[in-house]
Amino acid sequence: MFDPVDKLKEFVRHPSVSTDPKYRDGMQGAQEFVSGLLRSLGFAVEVVKTGLHPIILAQREGDPSWPHVIIYGHYDVQPPDPLDLWKTPPFEPTERGGRLWGRGAADNKGPLMTHIAAVGRLLERNPRLPVRITFLIEGEEETGSPSFLPFLEKYQHRLKADFVFLSDTGIPREDQIVVTCGLRGLVLCEVEVTGARTDLHSGLHGGVLRNPIQALAELCASLHTPDGRVNIAGYYDDVLEVAPWEREELRKLGTEEEAYREFLGIPAFYVPPGYTPFEAVRFLPTLEFNGVGGGYQGEGSKTVIPSKALVKISCRLVPDQKPGKIRPLLYKAIRERMPGDVTCRIIDQHEGTPYIVVPPDRSNTPASQPPRLARAFRAVDRAVIDVFGRPPLYLREGGSVPIIADIKRVLGLDSVLLGLFLPEDNLHAPNESFNLRVMQKGMAVSEKVLAALAGG
Amino acid sequence: MFDPVDKLKEFVRHPSVSTDPKYRDGMQGAQEFVSGLLRSLGFAVEVVKTGLHPIILAQREGDPSWPHVIIYGHYDVQPPDPLDLWKTPPFEPTERGGRLWGRGAADNKGPLMTHIAAVGRLLERNPRLPVRITFLIEGEEETGSPSFLPFLEKYQHRLKADFVFLSDTGIPREDQIVVTCGLRGLVLCEVEVTGARTDLHSGLHGGVLRNPIQALAELCASLHTPDGRVNIAGYYDDVLEVAPWEREELRKLGTEEEAYREFLGIPAFYVPPGYTPFEAVRFLPTLEFNGVGGGYQGEGSKTVIPSKALVKISCRLVPDQKPGKIRPLLYKAIRERMPGDVTCRIIDQHEGTPYIVVPPDRSNTPASQPPRLARAFRAVDRAVIDVFGRPPLYLREGGSVPIIADIKRVLGLDSVLLGLFLPEDNLHAPNESFNLRVMQKGMAVSEKVLAALAGG
Numbered sequence: 081m082f083d084p085v086d087k088l089k090e091f092v093r094h095p096s097v098s099t100d101p102k103y104r105d106g107m108q109g110a111q112e113f114v115s116g117l118l119r120s121l122g123f124a125v126e127v128v129k130t131g132l133h134p135i136i137l138a139q140r141e142g143d144p145s146w147p148h149v150i151i152y153g154h155y156d157v158q159p160p161d162p163l164d165l166w167k168t169p170p171f172e173p174t175e176r177g178g179r180l181w182g183r184g185a186a187d188n189k190g191p192l193m194t195h196i197a198a199v200g201r202l203l204e205r206n207p208r209l210p211v212r213i214t215f216l217i218e219g220e221e222e223t224g225s226p227s228f229l230p231f232l233e234k235y236q237h238r239l240k241a242d243f244v245f246l247s248d249t250g251i252p253r254e255d256q257i258v259v260t261c262g263l264r265g266l267v268l269c270e271v272e273v274t275g276a277r278t279d280l281h282s283g284l285h286g287g288v289l290r291n292p293i294q295a296l297a298e299l300c301a302s303l304h305t306p307d308g309r310v311n312i313a314g315y316y317d318d319v320l321e322v323a324p325w326e327r328e329e330l331r332k333l334g335t336e337e338e339a340y341r342e343f344l345g346i347p348a349f350y351v352p353p354g355y356t357p358f359e360a361v362r363f364l365p366t367l368e369f370n371g372v373g374g375g376y377q378g379e380g381s382k383t384v385i386p387s388k389a390l391v392k393i394s395c396r397l398v399p400d401q402k403p404g405k406i407r408p409l410l411y412k413a414i415r416e417r418m419p420g421d422v423t424c425r426i427i428d429q430h431e432g433t434p435y436i437v438v439p440p441d442r443s444n445t446p447a448s449q450p451p452r453l454a455r456a457f458r459a460v461d462r463a464v465i466d467v468f469g470r471p472p473l474y475l476r477e478g479g480s481v482p483i484i485a486d487i488k489r490v491l492g493l494d495s496v497l498l499g500l501f502l503p504e505d506n507l508h509a510p511n512e513s514f515n516l517r518v519m520q521k522g523m524a525v526s527e528k529v530l531a532a533l534a535g536g
Numbered sequence: 537m538f539d540p541v542d543k544l545k546e547f548v549r550h551p552s553v554s555t556d557p558k559y560r561d562g563m564q565g566a567q568e569f570v571s572g573l574l575r576s577l578g579f580a581v582e583v584v585k586t587g588l589h590p591i592i593l594a595q596r597e598g599d600p601s602w603p604h605v606i607i608y609g610h611y612d613v614q615p616p617d618p619l620d621l622w623k624t625p626p627f628e629p630t631e632r633g634g635r636l637w638g639r640g641a642a643d644n645k646g647p648l649m650t651h652i653a654a655v656g657r658l659l660e661r662n663p664r665l666p667v668r669i670t671f672l673i674e675g676e677e678e679t680g681s682p683s684f685l686p687f688l689e690k691y692q693h694r695l696k697a698d699f700v701f702l703s704d705t706g707i708p709r710e711d712q713i714v715v716t717c718g719l720r721g722l723v724l725c726e727v728e729v730t731g732a733r734t735d736l737h738s739g740l741h742g743g744v745l746r747n748p749i750q751a752l753a754e755l756c757a758s759l760h761t762p763d764g765r766v767n768i769a770g771y772y773d774d775v776l777e778v779a780p781w782e783r784e785e786l787r788k789l790g791t792e793e794e795a796y797r798e799f800l801g802i803p804a805f806y807v808p809p810g811y812t813p814f815e816a817v818r819f820l821p822t823l824e825f826n827g828v829g830g831g832y833q834g835e836g837s838k839t840v841i842p843s844k845a846l847v848k849i850s851c852r853l854v855p856d857q858k859p860g861k862i863r864p865l866l867y868k869a870i871r872e873r874m875p876g877d878v879t880c881r882i883i884d885q886h887e888g889t890p891y892i893v894v895p896p897d898r899s900n901t902p903a904s905q906p907p908r909l910a911r912a913f914r915a916v917d918r919a920v921i922d923v924f925g926r927p928p929l930y931l932r933e934g935g936s937v938p939i940i941a942d943i944k945r946v947l948g949l950d951s952v953l954l955g956l957f958l959p960e961d962n963l964h965a966p967n968e969s970f971n972l973r974v975m976q977k978g979m980a981v982s983e984k985v986l987a988a989l990a991g992g
Contacts, residue, residue, distance in 0.1 A: 099834075099835065099836035099837065099838070100834065100835060100836070101835075158838060159832070159834065159838055161832075161834070162735075165734070223836060223837070224837070250740060264739055266739075266839070268837050268839070270837075275802055276800045276801050276802055277800070277801025278621070278801070278962065278965050278966065278967075279618075279964065279965040279966065280800070280964070280965060281935065281963045281964040281965070282822070282824045282826060282850055282852065282964075283720055283722075283852055283933075283934045283935030283936050284706060284817070284933070284934050284935050284959070284963065285800065285817060285934065286817065286822040286824050286850075286852050286934060287807065287808075287813075287816040287817045287820050287821075287822040287852070287934065288796075288800070288805050288806065288807055288813035288816055288817055289800060289802045289805060289806050290764075290802075290806035291824055291825050293756065293825035293827075293828045293847070294756060294757070294759075294760060294825060296753070296828075297752070297753040297754075297755075297756035297757045297825070297828075298753075298756075298757040299753075300749065300750060300753030300754075300757075301750070301753045301754040301756075301757035301758075302757075303750075304750060308746075340744075344732045344733070344736070344741065344744070344745060345732050345733025345734070346731055346732055346745045346746075346877060346878070347876055347877055347878065347879060348876055348877040349744050349745060349877065350744065350745050350746035350875075350877045351743070351744055352743075357743075357744035360743040360744055361740070361741060361742065361743045361744055364743050365743075366738070366742040366743040368738045368742050368747055368839075368841055369747050369749035369750060369753070369830075369831065369842075370738060370831050370832050370837065370838055370839055370840050370841070370842070371749075371830065371831030371832035371833045371838070371840075371842065372749045372752075372753075372828055372829065372830050372831060372833075372845060373828065373829050373830075373833035374825075374827065374828050374829075375825065375826050375827030375828060375848070376615070376617075376826050376827035376848060377827045377828075377829035377846070377848075378555075378556065378615065378617070379555060379556060379557075380555035380556070380679055380885075381555065381679070381680070381724050381726075381826065381848060381850065381885050381886070382555070382614060382615055382826055382827065382848075382964065383722070383724070383824075383826055383850050383936075383964065384614075384826050384827075384964050384965065385824055385826070386825075386826070386827065389828060390833070391749070392831070392832060392833075392837060392838075394738055394742075394837065394839050396738065396739055396742050396743070419806075420803055420804055421802060421803055421804040421805065421806045422802070422803065423803060429836075429837050430837070477739075477740070478739045478740050478741065478742060478743065479737065479739030479740050480739050480839075503740070506734065507737045507740065508735065508736075508737040508738075508838070508839065508840050509734050509735040509736060509737070509840070510734065510735065511734075
């Protein structure tokens with residue numbers, strides 16, 4: 081068997097940023113690395129071309145009566161900027177303090193390597209293990225998985241399985257595993273406001289036209305109420321009531337608001353009334369500004385009225401909000417609120433549907449859960465108790481893995497989301513890292529779950 | 537005599553951007569170019585060191601009874617970005633369509649070269665001309681002239697003169713010269729808002745903290761009233777009533793709102809009630825956003841909650857507003873309006889006092905105007921009629937030349953501001969250019985004014 085940490089380092093070294101064309105070589109390198117690794121474990125690997133970055137479909141076939149689990153992951157990562165804030169270069173993986181540092185170490189290369197290594201070990205011990213395994217590893221997760229849905233539709237005959245198993249969600253502490261049973265959806269767009277046809281001298285022309293930065297600021301300022309809710313009519317119409325067991329499970333998490341505030345480094349929270357910060361992030365939708373730009377941002381000053389300004393907006397949605405309903409509400413608000421003395425262009429970006437699965441043995445569980453899914457949930461429960469010493473918590477999470485809802489819709493499959501990354505892993509931020517003790521234990525859990533499935 | 541256009545090209549070729557340290561060589565090149573040119577005209581040139589970019593002090597001494605005129609100019613230029621919008625590179629001067637294109641062609645290298653060439657011609661024809669001339673040419677105008685005031689204080693004994701003559705203001709049309717008799721002042725600052733200590737994943741943490749872009753947008757949106765006035769208590773307290781002759785002079789300008797709107801390329805004006813756009817730009821203060829930035833601005837999307845966002849603010853002031861009074865009002869508004877769940881830092885930038893001089897023969901002219909200043913105004917009037925075929929208009933302007941107020945305060949001198957650049961010259965914007973016919977005629981006016989002064 082290979083050394084999982086060495087292999088992870090090799091994986092992180094490929095700068096596989098999917099949103100930026102200049103990382104094309106890094107994307108190809110990461111894809112070939114994963115494909116090769118899975119081939120070495122005996123998988124039949126197909127690299128499926130898409131419009132952008134290929135999907136790796138690696139299968140271990142077997143008797144049709146065997147359980148079939150799909151393990152999902154992604155080999156692409158977020159852009160590394162701002163580069164000057166990294167302590168060690170993002171694509172030169174470094175081991176220190178029991179962690180591996182580098183862009184993608186936690187999202188998603190480390191957790192994906194955890195499952196690949198678990199499968200490797202299991203098959204080494206029992207090459208005839210009666211379980212069918214399909215690795216589905218995409219390269220467009222960080223750009224919203226545009227090719228994944230068409231792929232699912234085209235390949236669904238090869239993806240008749242019992243459930244999907246993956247680790248692309250978080251845990252609060254090293255000793256507390258969380259099985260994520262809900263994810264937020266997404267609606268993204270960019271708004272570009274144009275004032276004059278060119279940048280203008282702010283002395284010669286200042287005072288006669290609305291500055292596009294002002295128009296953009298007025299729009300952005302209008303999109304929240306003072307108490308922190310999204311200020312768009314109808315936005316909350318389809319938000320699910322939170323079940324009492326969900327609030328209870330969250331309380332068991334035992335997280336401290338003050339510690340969380342200090343971790344974030346903010347003077348105070350900004351949370352809609354009636355929710356704790358931990359509830360808000362899981363049970364409420366948001367509207368965030370991911371970037372804003374316009375005019376002169378360099379050193380010193382430039383007394384210019386810029387021609388253009390832009391803002392990048394992302395809405396996180398919760399069950400049962402629908403991207404197809406929220407996007408038009410958002411666009412309507414933007415268009416209605418934009419004054420007539422500037423022009424405004426909205427650029428569509430990707431979207432994803434929120435997701436929820438209720439695990440077995442919870443008060444409001446539907447009796448109709450497929451037996452092998454229920455068995456997987458129970459196997460995870462036992463394996464986590466064995467390895468981590470306490471049962472997992474079943475929680476919704478604030479992040480988005482839009483393909484989970486797509487899988488549910490196209491393949492009819494639910495997902496068992498075994499959380500593995502920690503808050504301090506700095507996902508999507510400078511100095512990302514992955515805890516290598518969690519990686520080792522995660523491998524043990526993954527191995528036990530797959531073994532239990534084969535044995536049942 | 538040298539060819540003025542060739543010399544201007546040589547001047548523009550030096551990339552003398554004063555705000556950005558990477559253009560240090562261009563700054564030095566431009567300074568040495570001007571110093572050398574003035575030496576070749578027989579001036580005693582002293583290059584006065586400052587904390588940043590030296591000031592060129594070039595003098596032609598003479599009998600103390602001779603009139604003494606100080607000609608002011610600046611050899612530094614605005615940054616050239618955004619570079620991709622230039623049709624020809626900003627520092628490769630190109631002649632086309634009767635214009636010279638390049639950064640600084642109009643602000644201020646072309647107008648300055650106009651006066652240098654006029655002096656050159658005049659002295660070639662009459663080497664014993666009984667007029668003392670001092671060129672005062674700085675390299676920090678575009679960064680707010682931080683060294684100019686200390687320079688004035690230190691060198692005032694060598695700057696006892698009758699008035700200051702310069703061209704760093706505009707004209708509306710090629711055939712209508714404007715003598716600028718008022719300028720707006722400036723107060724600049726940068727506001728940096730910080731939320732979390734690092735960029736955050738907008739899924740994992742979205743919904744618990746105020747996004748710094750939101751806080752900044754809320755601040756910026758609060759700084760204007762819906763009708764376009766600056767929304768800060770006391771901001772308009774010291775704004776001068778506009779004299780009837782000033783509105784009348786402005787009407788003579790004959791500018792058309794619709795043509796101006798089309799020139800700007802905006803769907804509609806945004807002007808406080810009771811003012812035309814042409815009045816607003818001259819008689820009212822402003823608060824503009826010169827740049828905004830934060831988070832991810834690259835291609836595609838990055839679902840991040842940025843740690844920081846910044847905005848660059850510039851206020852244009854009119855007589856008798858005082859920067860020392862407006863800056864605290866602005867800072868108080870910013871601090872009071874910034875919510876307690878983010879932190880905010882205000883970075884001081886430069887400032888300048890607004891200026892007004894009332895030319896002779898206007899209804900409310902004080903009788904006490906120094907005779908040589910009044911003579912200069914009248915000489916300009918005649919020279920402009922001779923060369924351009926119609927008298928100049930005496931107008932305030934929206935731009936700022938903060939050193940004009942400093943000169944008034946320290947040296948007690950008023951300035952005769954002969955406008956030379958056109959609206960289409962694109963100052964502070966991509967594709968800056970200078971009209972070479974205006975340059976030739978401006979040289980003739982400058983020559984006549986200096987000759988008249990010597991002969992009177």
